[in-house]
Amino acid sequence: MKRRNFFAAAGATALGASLLASKANAQSAGKVDAKLAELGVEVAAAAAPVAAYVGWRKVGKLVYIAGQVPSGPDGLVTGKLGDNMTTEQGYQAARYCGINILSQLKSACDGDLDKVKQCIQIQGLVNSTDDFTEQHLVVNGTSELFRDIWGEPGLAARAAVGTNSLPLGICCEVLAVFEVA
Numbered sequence: 001m002k003r004r005n006f007f008a009a010a011g012a013t014a015l016g017a018s019l020l021a022s023k024a025n026a027q028s029a030g031k032v033d034a035k036l037a038e039l040g041v042e043v044a045a046a047a048a049p050v051a052a053y054v055g056w057r058k059v060g061k062l063v064y065i066a067g068q069v070p071s072g073p074d075g076l077v078t079g080k081l082g083d084n085m086t087t088e089q090g091y092q093a094a095r096y097c098g099i100n101i102l103s104q105l106k107s108a109c110d111g112d113l114d115k116v117k118q119c120i121q122i123q124g125l126v127n128s129t130d131d132f133t134e135q136h137l138v139v140n141g142t143s144e145l146f147r148d149i150w151g152e153p154g155l156a157a158r159a160a161v162g163t164n165s166l167p168l169g170i171c172c173e174v175l176a177v178f179e180v181a
Contacts, residue, residue: 032113035149041099046107047071056108058180062120063108067175068100069168078169081162082132085171090134094124094141097174101142109180118153119146120177127171128162135160142174 036043046055049066057064070077070093077093079085085093102113109115124139126132139160146154156176166173 030114032116032149036102036113039145039148041102041145043099043102043106043113046103047100055104058108061117061179061181063105063178063180065101065104065108065176065178067125067173068097068104069170069173070094070096071100072096076168077171079171080127080129081134081138081171082129087134087137090126090138090171091141093171094126094138094174095145096141097124097172098142098145101174101176105176105178115180116150116153117179117181119150119156120179122146122156122158122174122176124158124160125166125173126160126162127164127166127169130164132162135162138172139174142176146176 049055053066055066057066072093077089077096079089081087081090105116106113122139122142124135124142126135126138128135139158143155143158146156148154
């Protein structure tokens with residue numbers, strides 16, 4: 001076989017293998033995407049950090065997602081629970097945080113959320129008055145989203161903490177840790 005024919009054949013074989021791998025990835029990558037579509041959740045591209053940090057960090061099989069803010073279709077959700085926001089409004093804001101976590105996670109997983117094995121931990125910070133005691137119900141906006149996507153593996157060890165202030169006046173911020181394949 002001439003040298004040129006050898007490299008042409010090798011290139012064709014590599015291209016074929018690459019196409020088959022892409023087809024396999026496309027088939028497997030569709031499970032979570034299909035669930036998101038069923039839930040009416042659109043995951044945008046990961047937002048760039050607004051300060052000196054990274055949106056996510058992968059260490060071994062764990063992906064640590066930096067705190068994500070409640071940015072929804074109308075922009076940032078600001079306010080204070082127990083003052084000018086209801087628990088239901090906070091829940092929706094925490095859901096937006098969860099969707100933004102998914103954006104960062106998708107980036108960390110090279111676009112394939114089917115690589116997620118389980119959610120390990122969720123930490124939610126809720127901008128609230130001293131007498132507000134429903135932080136756990138607010139952070140359910142993120143927890144229930146992940147449960148609805150992955151089932152039991154989407155439920156995580158969790159903290160829901162009240163605080164007197166958050167950056168930019170946002171009402172909540174959520175960070176998470178995932179195990180991936």
